[in-house]
Amino acid sequence: xxxxxxxxxxxxxxxxxxxxxxxxxxxxxxxxxxxxxxxxxxxxxxxxxxxxxxxxxxxxxxxxxxxxxxxxxxxxxxxxxxxxxxxxxxxxxxxxxxxxxxxxxxxxxxxxxxxxxxxxxxxxxxxxxxxxxxxxxxxxxxxxxxxxxxxxxxxxxxxxxxxxxxxxxxxxxxxxxxxxxxxxxxxxxxxxxxxxxxxxxxxxxxxxxxxxxxxxxxxxxxxxxxxxxxxxxxxxxxxxxxxxxxxxxxxxxxxxxxxxxxxxxxxxxxxxxxxxxxxxxxxxxxxxxxxxxxxxxxxxxxxxxxxxxxxxxxxxxxxxxxxxxxxxxxxxxxxxxxxxxxxxxxxxxxxxxxxxxxxxxxxxxxxxxxxxxxxxxxxxxxxxxxxxxxxxxxxxxxxxxxxxxxxxxxxxxxxxxxxxxxxxxxxxxxxxxxxxxxxxxxxxxxxxxxxxxxxxxxxxxxxxxxxxxxxxxxxxxxxxxxxxxx
Ligand SMILES: Cc1cc2nc3c(=O)[nH]c(=O)nc-3n(C[C@H](O)[C@H](O)[C@H](O)COP(=O)(O)O)c2cc1C
Ligand SMILES: [Mn+2]
Numbered sequence: 001x002x003x004x005x006x007x008x009x010x011x012x013x014x015x016x017x018x019x020x021x022x023x024x025x026x027x028x029x030x031x032x033x034x035x036x037x038x039x040x041x042x043x044x045x046x047x048x049x050x051x052x053x054x055x056x057x058x059x060x061x062x063x064x065x066x067x068x069x070x071x072x073x074x075x076x077x078x079x080x081x082x083x084x085x086x087x088x089x090x091x092x093x094x095x096x097x098x099x100x101x102x103x104x105x106x107x108x109x110x111x112x113x114x115x116x117x118x119x120x121x122x123x124x125x126x127x128x129x130x131x132x133x134x135x136x137x138x139x140x141x142x143x144x145x146x147x148x149x150x151x152x153x154x155x156x157x158x159x160x161x162x163x164x165x166x167x168x169x170x171x172x173x174x175x176x177x178x179x180x181x182x183x184x185x186x187x188x189x190x191x192x193x194x195x196x197x198x199x200x201x202x203x204x205x206x207x208x209x210x211x212x213x214x215x216x217x218x219x220x221x222x223x224x225x226x227x228x229x230x231x232x233x234x235x236x237x238x239x240x241x242x243x244x245x246x247x248x249x250x251x252x253x254x255x256x257x258x259x260x261x262x263x264x265x266x267x268x269x270x271x272x273x274x275x276x277x278x279x280x281x282x283x284x285x286x287x288x289x290x291x292x293x294x295x296x297x298x299x300x301x302x303x304x305x306x307x308x309x310x311x312x313x314x315x316x317x318x319x320x321x322x323x324x325x326x327x328x329x330x331x332x333x334x335x336x337x338x339x340x341x342x343x344x345x346x347x348x349x350x351x352x353x354x355x356x357x358x359x360x361x362x363x364x365x366x367x368x369x370x371x372x373x374x375x376x377x378x379x380x381x382x383x384x385x386x387x388x389x390x391x392x393x394x395x396x397x398x399x400x401x402x403x404x405x406x407x408x409x410x411x412x413x414x415x416x417x418x419x420x421x422x423x424x425x426x427x428x429x430x431x432x433x434x435x436x437x438x439x440x441x442x443x444x445x446x447x448x449x450x451x452x453x454x455x456x457x458x459x460x461x462x463x464x465x466x467x468x469x470x471x472x473x474x475x476x477x478x479x480x481x482x483x484x485x486x
Pocket of ligand 1: 169193
């Protein structure tokens with residue numbers, strides 16, 4: 001059974017001892033961030049701050065901030081189970097014969113059941129505030145780091161419709177509080193929300209926007225999923241939940257919003273209007289510099305009677321978003337394998353902050369295959385931002401830490417094995433000479449073939465003979481040698 005809303009998920013976490021209620025009064029200015037940072041780095045629970053200075057609303061944070069909580073949020077028992085579930089839907093073969101067709105029925109009904117459905121009565125609209133009644137100052141929005149330009153809403157589901165196709169996009173884009181009824185809208189230029197905004201700007205039209213704060217965990221998660229433009233995040237959330245996301249018409253804009261959300265902000269973005277946004281202590285572990293971004297004018301705040309404000313902080317890894325990134329890596333691995341079939345495994349270490357480092361293991365079949373894989377990655381969706389790609393042979397553990405370093409570094413001749421390309425880089429990358437444009441490097445650490453011009457023999461790896469190993473296994477207890485973990 002899917003979690004109905006945020007409160008249901010928090011209740012489940014509390015039952016499992018994975019949520020701590022903090023009753024001590026704390027400030028949303030830096031204090032909650034410092035507590036949440038210590039909690040996530042120490043492997044602590046999700047937190048619910050019940051007394052937040054300056055606001056009547058409690059603050060929930062770190063709800064996704066462990067591997068186990070992330071799986072619980074998506075109601076997935078293990079990643080293997082997920083691979084099987086996705087395979088079921090990705091299998092492109094049409095059903096054959098009567099038996100095949102019968103077998104396909106549950107697939108079709110399961111799919112039909114997850115399409116978003118529209119409902120009339122929405123919990124997120126128990127209270128509706130419009131006009132002068134709108135005051136974002138009543139929300140317990142965190143100021144996360146000392147040099148931040150102000151408070152930022154960090155976990156909103158920003159909902160917009162494409163001006164041409166009418167298709168809905170949902171993205172998580174931070175929103176800096178600019179005043180009682182305005183925020184920044186930090187959709188980076190490569191993201192779907194920004195793409196839709198360009199469409200409105202071309203037509204000189206105002207763009208309607210809704211931002212939902214605090215939904216059931218799969219729906220929140222869907223906003224960060226790197227789906228192709230045009231594919232609905234709400235549909236993806238329904239698939240994750242195994243149950244449709246109930247949507248309701250917003251009160252002052254022509255958009256559908258998650259009916260079970262805690263809070264929804266409704267409003268618009270004017271074409272070509274920009275305002276300074278940032279600095280913001282970002283998930284790179286450094287402050288993102290200030291820059292000009294669109295402005296979200298809030299015309300209505302709708303909410304539950306007693307809403308919970310859901311948020312997160314980003315900063316020096318590991319942070320909550322690292323666990324969300326890990327889930328993205330694992331959820332999308334089967335899809336990546338379908339598009340780039342030589343990939344057997346893939347890993348984005350958390351200190352690589354999503355875009356700085358990807359390690360892929362490939363089933364190498366032809367000369368230059370590793371380089372082909374790099375270019376395929378640089379040519380696919382948000383993987384285009386990957387600054388460093390390390391390609392190893394199948395069988396090398398991409399999560400292998402020191403062993404991975406040993407294998408990869410022994411296998412390379414840098415002048416021969418490094419591929420440097422130019423292209424789009426993540427907007428948050430501060431090391432590239434130009435914003436959004438720079439270079440990327442691929443390292444081919446696969447074993448080289450003679451067809452690739454490598455004519456020397458490749459040495460055998462050192463492995464003890466099995467008969468000796470067996471003999472020493474038997475002898476070992478009698479040797480009296482005590483081992484200790486290093
Ligand atoms: C906590 C958190 C905050 C994020 N903030 C932003 C942001 O401010 N701007 C942005 O463009 N992407 C941000 N992202 C990443 C996007 O949500 C992600 O790229 C998503 O796929 C965008 O959706 P889209 O593909 O529909 O544009 C954030 C992700 C997380 C987990
Ligand atoms: Mn999208």
